[in-house]
Structures are given as structure tokens and as C-alpha cells.
Amino acid sequence: MRLREAIRLSDFLYRELVYLRMVSTRANVDMARLRRGVRWASINYALVSAIMTVMLALSSISPLLPLIWPPQDTAGGVELVDALRASGLVSTAMLFTFSFMLCASASWLLQEYELLKPLMHLPLKHGDIRLLAFITASREVLPFLLVPAIHGITLMLVVGLPAPALIGASYGYASIFLALGASFSLSATVSRRHSGRSLRARLARAVSTLTFVLCMASTFILSQMVSLITRLVSQISKFIGPFSSLLWLIYPFSAAEGLIMALSPTSLIPASALAAAYLLASLLAFDRGFMRFWRGSISPIYVGVGEAREVRIRPPSKLTMSPCFGVLLKDLKMAYRDPRTAYMLFTPILTFLSFLPALIEDAKAAIMLLNTAFLASSLMLTMASYQLLVAEGSSFWLLFANGIRKKDLISAKALACTLSYAALAIPIGALAWLLLGPLDMLLNATSSVLLSFAASSICLAYLARYVGPETKMAKMGLKDLLVILLLWGIIVGPYALVALIIGPLQASLIAIADLGIALIVLSTLH
Amino acid sequence: MPAEVLARARDVRKSYGVVKALDGVSLELREGEILGLLGPNGSGKTTLIKILMGFIRPDSGYVEVLGMDPYDNPDVRARIGYVPEELALYNSLTPKELFDLVARIRRLEPAAYARRLDLLVSSLGLKDRMDDLIGSLSRGNKQKVAIILALLHEPDILLLDEPIVGLDPAVARIFKELLYEMRDRGCAIMFSTHILEVAEAICDRIIIMHKGKVVAEGAVEDVLKLAAREKTLEEVFLEVTGKAHEVYEVIKALRGEA
Ligand SMILES: Nc1ncnc2c1ncn2[C@@H]1O[C@H](COP(=O)(O)OP(=O)(O)O)[C@@H](O)[C@H]1O
Numbered sequence: 073m074r075l076r077e078a079i080r081l082s083d084f085l086y087r088e089l090v091y092l093r094m095v096s097t098r099a100n101v102d103m104a105r106l107r108r109g110v111r112w113a114s115i116n117y118a119l120v121s122a123i124m125t126v127m128l129a130l131s132s133i134s135p136l137l138p139l140i141w142p143p144q145d146t147a148g149g150v151e152l153v154d155a156l157r158a159s160g161l162v163s164t165a166m167l168f169t170f171s172f173m174l175c176a177s178a179s180w181l182l183q184e185y186e187l188l189k190p191l192m193h194l195p196l197k198h199g200d201i202r203l204l205a206f207i208t209a210s211r212e213v214l215p216f217l218l219v220p221a222i223h224g225i226t227l228m229l230v231v232g233l234p235a236p237a238l239i240g241a242s243y244g245y246a247s248i249f250l251a252l253g254a255s256f257s258l259s260a261t262v263s264r265r266h267s268g269r270s271l272r273a274r275l276a277r278a279v280s281t282l283t284f285v286l287c288m289a290s291t292f293i294l295s296q297m298v299s300l301i302t303r304l305v306s307q308i309s310k311f312i313g314p315f316s317s318l319l320w321l322i323y324p325f326s327a328a329e330g331l332i333m334a335l336s337p338t339s340l341i342p343a344s345a346l347a348a349a350y351l352l353a354s355l356l357a358f359d360r361g362f363m364r365f366w367r368g369s370i371s372p373i374y375v376g377v378g379e380a381r382e383v384r385i386r387p388p389s390k391l392t393m394s395p396c397f398g399v400l401l402k403d404l405k406m407a408y409r410d411p412r413t414a415y416m417l418f419t420p421i422l423t424f425l426s427f428l429p430a431l432i433e434d435a436k437a438a439i440m441l442l443n444t445a446f447l448a449s450s451l452m453l454t455m456a457s458y459q460l461l462v463a464e465g466s467s468f469w470l471l472f473a474n475g476i477r478k479k480d481l482i483s484a485k486a487l488a489c490t491l492s493y494a495a496l497a498i499p500i501g502a503l504a505w506l507l508l509g510p511l512d513m514l515l516n517a518t519s520s521v522l523l524s525f526a527a528s529s530i531c532l533a534y535l536a537r538y539v540g541p542e543t544k545m546a547k548m549g550l551k552d553l554l555v556i557l558l559l560w561g562i563i564v565g566p567y568a569l570v571a572l573i574i575g576p577l578q579a580s581l582i583a584i585a586d587l588g589i590a591l592i593v594l595s596t597l598h
Numbered sequence: 599m600p601a602e603v604l605a606r607a608r609d610v611r612k613s614y615g616v617v618k619a620l621d622g623v624s625l626e627l628r629e630g631e632i633l634g635l636l637g638p639n640g641s642g643k644t645t646l647i648k649i650l651m652g653f654i655r656p657d658s659g660y661v662e663v664l665g666m667d668p669y670d671n672p673d674v675r676a677r678i679g680y681v682p683e684e685l686a687l688y689n690s691l692t693p694k695e696l697f698d699l700v701a702r703i704r705r706l707e708p709a710a711y712a713r714r715l716d717l718l719v720s721s722l723g724l725k726d727r728m729d730d731l732i733g734s735l736s737r738g739n740k741q742k743v744a745i746i747l748a749l750l751h752e753p754d755i756l757l758l759d760e761p762i763v764g765l766d767p768a769v770a771r772i773f774k775e776l777l778y779e780m781r782d783r784g785c786a787i788m789f790s791t792h793i794l795e796v797a798e799a800i801c802d803r804i805i806i807m808h809k810g811k812v813v814a815e816g817a818v819e820d821v822l823k824l825a826a827r828e829k830t831l832e833e834v835f836l837e838v839t840g841k842a843h844e845v846y847e848v849i850k851a852l853r854g855e856a
Pocket residue numbers: 614617618619637638639640641642643644645646
């Protein structure tokens with residue numbers, strides 16, 4: 073199969089992918105918009121890729137620009153070493169992050185919806201299908217291949233030597249291939265459903281969910297920390313000189329240090345050897361990741377870890393026999409098994425983590441930041457509770473055919489969010505109380521748990537108007553999103569004001585009042 | 599004493615845009631009978647069942663299930679068992695977890711529920727799959743899960759939309775036995791199918807639908823008599839739905855007799 077033909081064929085797969093992304097991420101897609109979206113997919117893709125490529129190229133070379141056009145007003149200007157270090161780090165980190173995110177999402181969809189299966193019946197060779205799979209999954213990343221070249225050329229212009237340019241470009245390519253390999257093997261791991269009750273099956277499920285969440289989290293945090301890393305590294309290398317002699321070995325710092333080492337002929341050889349080694353390793357990682365993904369795509373996705381065996385049917389405990397409890401249990405189980413839902417439930421953790429650098433830098437700001445994180449979490453949980461509605465998929469009929477009441481459905485989902493958040497917030501509040509002093513932190517954490525329950529149950533009560541036995545997918549339009557933000561503001565606003573002006577104790581009374589309102593709203597539903 | 603009517607529809611109409619899914623359908627479903635709903639694809643069987651479930655409101659006409667309007671009184675579903683045409687189950691739960699969920703929603707008594715589940719699961723041969731994820735089950739096993747869900751609470755009415763799809767003959771035979779047992783306890787059963795042999799073998803009474811209308815109704819023998827020339831239900835079916843001519847033309851063409 074010629075490449076031209078492969079690209080044309082992968083267009084079809086890619087459209088399917090765009091369609092799935094649209095229906096799975098955007099709520100309330102009407103058919104006309106979908107049809108337009110899918111038809112314009114290729115053009116859309118070309119535009120987005122072009123913009124992303126330009127953005128990545130610009131951010132890679134931006135630390136170098138002051139050296140080409142020195143600013144007139146500042147006397148000292150920028151030192152070459154600092155500029156190289158920043159440019160190397162930003163380039164590798166950004167290339168890795170963006171390649172990973174785009175390819176992970178595409179390869180995940182390819183595998184989850186078994187898009188390659190229909191191709192198996194066409195008169196295509198396995199090698200051809202493999203090529204198609206690769207082109208489709210990495211299509212959005214392929215234009216990034218230009219970025220290391222641009223980066224290299226700029227380095228060449230700035231330094232006037234070929235060695236730093238080559239090393240810079242090779243780390244760029246290594247980052248892209250590493251990211252592709254990681255995302256392929258991630259989606260291969262995650263989309264394997266492990267069935268069975270054995271410890272191994274349970275462990276496998278837990279690990280796959282955790283991997284997904286951690287990977288998503290790490291890219292998120294990495295992108296948050298790019299600027300911080302740059303600052304930190306130059307500080308570290310200034311203050312603890314001896315340690316920076318180890319840093320040059322470790323990716324992604326090796327990219328920055330390699331550029332600097334390439335300036336002097338003595339350290340040029342180890343630096344280029346290391347760059348070549350990383351490039352080779354990244355290619356190997358890419359190959360292994362892609363082959364895992366490929367094997368997973370063509371073989372059955374569900375893997376039976378435990379063998380089939382007869383089970384004794386035990387009656388569930390009497391205490392658990394309520395509709396609300398049933399849905400709560402089901403939602404927690406499903407969230408734990410489906411990385412996408414788990415990810416939404418874990419977003420508060422990401423908030424706390426993304427504040428971590430700031431917490432380390434300035435312990436005084438810690439209290440303020442933590443309180444902000446508590447408030448922000450209640451908004452994220454509102455969104456997570458919506459995700460729990462989405463996670464029902466097209467199975468609403470099952471709940472309604474068995475006579476669920478919306479009251480139970482909503483309380484269960486709000487509780488699922490609140491409980492998983494409480495498991496995080498209360499320990500953090502307690503820790504902050506022990507480490508930073510004021511008992512207020514624990515109080516604030518507890519109030520934020522109450523607020524989260526109030527906000528998510530009231531917002532769900534609003535959204536649940538739309539769901540019924542015939543619902544094939546829970547939806548939320550722009551108007552609904554605005555209403556939800558407004559509702560959240562009404563619930564959390566007074567609390568935040570009182571907390572800021574009067575104090576946490578009085579604010580907690582507001583939180584209790586909010587809880588009361590939520591319970592009243594719930595009791596009016598059927 | 600004539601059997602009590604548990605569900606009733608009178609002149610029910612429902613349109614989707616210009617498509618008349620139901621065009622004035624009337625029927626009665628009585629205690630202790632198995633009513634077969636026959637008809638080609640798109641004749642309105644699923645729509646009718648969803649209206650009886652109270653999932654959709656008809657445009658006009660009268661619907662009554664267990665003495666109530668099912669759309670306005672969803673609580674009536676406590677006494678109905680339902681198998682939908684499209685099986686959207688939770689793929690990441692195991693059958694046992696799903697059964698437990700439904701038992702909790704229906705507030706079944708735990709011990710009685712466990713006994714009933716054990717009986718159903720063993721008779722349909724799903725016992726060794728109880729700890730697998732539903733997503734990993736075959737179509738037939740998923741269908742078994744859906745059937746068990748509908749039978750768990752020993753309902754008074756069973757509304758089954760194409761329930762035998764995917765079942766192998768042995769399981770279909772057991773399924774038939776389960777239906778007889780439910781019928782003998784007074785349960786009113788209605789199931790849609792386009793497999794004629796099944797309807798002929800299981801049903802006490804059949805209704806043939808075509809383009810949203812009831813075109814033939816009665817006991818299987820009566821429907822057969824209705825068109826005296828024809829010998830099998832298949833021929834009656836083709837005749838009353840007006841497809842006989844069409845189908846015979848195609849058959850002739852296939853045999854090269856054209
Ligand atoms: N939600 C819907 N939207 C539009 N048309 C529908 C919908 N549901 C059913 N129909 C149409 O109504 C007619 C009857 O459908 P259905 O009740 O599913 O028939 P059957 O179950 O006998 O195959 C068909 O023409 C179908 O296309």
C-alpha cells in the first residue's frame with residue numbers, strides 16, 4: 073500500500089475518531105453540528121495541528137530569542153547558558169506533554185471502540201492495517217516532527233555550532249517518540265478489561281485505573297510546572313553545583329545540560345553519546361508500546377484473568393437493601409473500573425498537587441491556597457457528579473424500568489462524589505491543622521465537604537430533569553453549564569464571603585444551611 | 599370466570615415526524631396468557647411495548663396497566679418485568695453486582711432474592727459466569743442476564759422485546775419453561791418476535807402488526823383459520839402483512855424461475 077493511499081484510508085478512521093470524540097466529550101451535540109464537524113474534521117485537524125506546531129516551536133525557541141534580538145533597555149541581557157537550559161527544558165517537556173496527550177486520547181478511542189476491527193475483513197495486509205493504525209493514532213502528533221528541526225536551526229543560529237543544534241533536535245525527537253510509546257502502551261494497558269474476582273484480576277484493574285489517572289495527572293502537573301522547573305533547575309545548579317553533575321544524565325534535564333555541554337569540546341562527546349542513547353531508547357520504547365497497542369487492537373479486548381467457576385450466591389446484607397445505597401455502590405465500583413470517571417473523581421487531588429510547587433515555595437501562602445483548593449474542589453465535584461450521570465451511558469432504562477426514583481438516583485451520585493472527596497479533604501485538613509497550626513483548616517475542609525454535597529446534589533437535581541428511561545446519553549448544553557455555574561455560585565458565594573469577612577466558624581454554619589437546602593430540594597423530587 | 603385484563607391499549611397512536619409508528623392499536627393482555635406480538639421490522643412492536651412500560655407517552659389513545667396510566671405512574675413498574683430490544687447493560691459490572699443493584703432498587707427481601715436468583719441462574723446456566731464482567735459475556739449470556747433481571751421480582755406482567763435473540767435452542771427451551779411457569783402463576787406475558795416458529799410454539803394468542811396497525815389477532819389456530827388456504831403461520835404472516843407477493847417474486851428470482 074502506498075503512503076498516499078494509507079493517508080486517504082486513515083482519513084476515514086480519523087473521521088470516526090472525531091465523531092466519537094464529539095459525542096463523548098461534548099454534550100448536546102445536534103446531528104447537524106455533528107455532520108458538519110465530521111465533514112470538516114480533516115481541515116479542522118490541519119488547522120489545529122498547524123497552530124499547535126507553531127505554538128510548540130515558538131515556546132521552544134522563545135528563551136533563545138533575546139540572544140538573537142537583545143533587548144535594548146536592559147543592560148546585562150540574558151546569559152547564553154540560562155537561555156539554553158530554559159529552551160532545552162521547555163522544548164522537551166512541552167513536546168512530550170502534548171504528544172502524549174493527543175496520542176493517548178486518539179489511541180485510546182481507536183482501541184476502546186474497536187475501530188480497527190472492521191478493517192480486518194477488508195483485503196488488506198496486517199502490515200497495512202498496522203500502518204493505518206499508526207497514522208490515525210499519531211496523526212495529530214506527526215506535524216510536531218517539524219518542531220525539533222526548527223529548534224535545531226534556531227540553536228544553530230544562536231550558538232553558531234552544529235553540535236548543540238543536533239543534540240537539541242535529537243532530544244526533541246526522543247521526547248516525541250517516548251511520548252508516543254508511553255501513550256500507546258498506556259491505552260493498551262487501560263483498555264484491557266480484566267474480568268474475574270481473583271486477587272490478580274482485582275490488582276490488574278486497580279493498576280490500570282491508577283496508571284491512567286497518574287499519567288493524566290503527571291502531564292497536567294508537568295505542564296503546570298514547566299516554568300517552575302526552569303527556574304528551579306537554574307537555582308539548583310547555581311547553589312548545589314556538585315549535584316548538577318549528576319543532573320546531566322537524567323532526562324529531561326539531560327536535554328538542557330546537553331546543550332550547554334556541547335559548547336565545550338571536552339564535554340561534547342559524553343553529551344552527544346547520551347543524546348544518541350536517549351534517542352535509541354525512545355525508539356525502542358516507541359516500538360514496544362506500539363506493538364502492545366497493536367496486539368491489543370486486533371485481539372479480544374476483554375481478558376479473563378480468573379477462570380470460570382461456579383459461585384455460591386450469597387444474599388446481600390439487609391442493611392444495604394436501599395435504592396440509594398445500591399446506586400452508590402454501583403457508581404463507586406464503576407468509577408473505580410473506568411479510568412475516565414475515576415479521573416473526574418480524582419480531579420481534586422490534581423488541584424492540591426498543582427498547588428504543591430507554590431506550597432513548597434511559600435509556606436505562608438499555604439493556608440490561603442489550601443482554602444482556595446477546598447472551594448475549587450466543590451466546583452470540580454459538581455462537574456464530576458455530572459460525569460457520573462454520563463457514566464450511565466445508555467443504561468438509564470435499567471434504572472427506570474426497575475422503578476428508581478430521581479431522589480435516590482441523585483442522592484447516590486452526589487454521595488459518591490462527596491464520599492470520595494471527603495476521603496481526601498478531611499486528611500488534608502487534619503494534616504494542615506497539625507503542620508500549619510490553625511484548627512480552622514480542618515473546619516474549612518469539613519465545610520467544603522458539606523458544600524460539595526450541597527452543590528453537586530442541587531446541580532444534579534437541575535440536570536436530572538433531562539434524564540428518563542429513553543435517555544441514551546446524559547447531556548449538558550452551554551445554557552445548562554451556565555446555570556450550573558450560577559447555582560454553584562449561589563451555594564458557595566455566601567460561604568466564601570462569610571469565611572473571608574467574618575470567620576471559618578460562622579462560615580461553617582452557612583455550609584450547614586446549604587446542606588439543609590440541598591436536603592429540602594432532594595426531598596421535593598420523586 | 600374470564601381472566602382479568604392486566605394491560606389494555608385502545609386506539610393508541612404515536613408518530614415520529616411523518617412515520618406513524620403506531621396507527622390506532624388496541625389490545626388487551628390478560629392474566630395467565632402468553633401473547634405473541636408478531637410483525638416485520640419497523641411495524642411498531644417496540645414502540646408499543648415502550649408505551650406499555652410508560653417510557654413514552656402516546657400521542658393519543660388510552661393506555662392502562664394494572665389499573666393505572668403507566669406514563670404518569672412509574673411506580674407501576676414495581677410489578678412489571680421488562681427485557682428491552684437493545685441490551686445496554688453496565689459493561690464494567692459483573693452479573694451478580696447488577697442483580698444486587700436491581701434487588702436493592704426494588705427493595706427485595708435478601709434471602710428470598712438469593713434463592714430466586716440461584717434458581718434462575720442455575721436453570722439458565724449462567725452460574726459460572728457470575729463473576730465475569732458483563733462486557734466480556736457473549737450476546738447470548740447478556741440476553742440471559744436481561745431475562746433474569748426481568749424475572750427476579752416475580753412480576754405480574756412481563757413485557758419482553760425480542761427476548762430469544764442470541765439464545766441457543768437448549769436455553770430457548772428452558773426459557774419457554776420459565777415462561778410457562780410464570781404464566782401458570784397468573785403472570786400476563788407479552789413478547790415480540792419475528793421468529794414465527796417461536797410464536798407458534800409458545801403463544802396462546804398472537805397479534806400480527808404491520809405498519810403500526812394490528813392486521814390479525816386471535817388464538818394461533820384461529821389466525822391460521824383466518825386465511826384458510828395457508829397452512830403455516832409463516833404463510834399467514836406473509837399474507838396479512840401483504841408481503842407474500844413480494845417475497846414469492848424474490849424467491850422465484852433467486853431460483854432462476856423469473
Ligand atoms: N425514537 C424514534 N425516532 C424516530 N423514529 C422512530 C423512533 N422509534 C421508532 N421509530 C420508527 O417507528 C417505527 C416503528 O419502530 P419500532 O417500534 O421499533 O418497530 P419494531 O420494533 O416492530 O421493529 C419505525 O419506522 C421506526 O423507524
